[in-house]
Amino acid sequence: xxxxxxxxxxxxxxxxxxxxxxxxxxxxxxxxxxxxxxxxxxxxxxxxxxxxxxxxxxxxxxxxxxxxxxxxxxxxxxxxxxxxxxxxxxxxxxxxxxxxxxxxxxxxxxxxxxxxxxxxxxxxxxxxxxxxxxxxxxxxxxxxxxxxxxxxxxxxxxxxxxxxxxxxxxxxxxxxxxxxxx
Numbered sequence: 646x647x648x649x650x651x652x653x654x655x656x657x658x659x660x661x662x663x664x665x666x667x668x669x670x671x672x673x674x675x676x677x678x679x680x681x682x683x684x685x686x687x688x689x690x691x692x693x694x695x696x697x698x699x700x701x702x703x704x705x706x707x708x709x710x711x712x713x714x715x716x717x718x719x720x721x722x723x724x725x726x727x728x729x730x731x732x733x734x735x736x737x738x739x740x741x742x743x744x745x746x747x748x749x750x751x752x753x754x755x756x757x758x759x760x761x762x763x764x765x766x767x768x769x770x771x772x773x774x775x776x777x778x779x780x781x782x783x784x785x786x787x788x789x790x791x792x793x794x795x796x797x798x799x800x801x802x803x804x805x806x807x808x809x810x811x812x813x814x815x816x817x818x819x820x821x822x823x824x825x826x827x
Contacts, residue, residue: 678815681734683745686726687769694719695746707800712793727784730770735777735809739819767801778805
């Protein structure tokens, strides 16, 4: 072994690696810049939630995924509705991101009071005014894993509202691409 190496404890090798603690995973993943979205569902379970666990899955068929905690109100709302929208937020929408991330806000239709939005043509889910882009999705699959469910949606419609830069979340802060890590 070279001088930079350290000897491994034989007992630790036999027991295998220990799982990473949630606080450590959160700390490490905070270094990964993500876009910020607001997931919405319409109908009798009208609800919204700020989410950054979102990604495209496939171009054919056009599909995306979002990951939602089993304990989140959105989990049951999305499951019941079977359709949802994804609002991709712009840099000037940090207030909206914070509003829909607040676990103490009023729920149901009241959480949308004073906000400009219209119901998506295909899902009835709120499409928030000022979002840089949006997607309407049909819930086509879900996979429970750990304390979350990965929801996969087939994209029914998509639109781009502006050329504004998207809102990012990195290092526990909202920002924009030229501020990432600042």
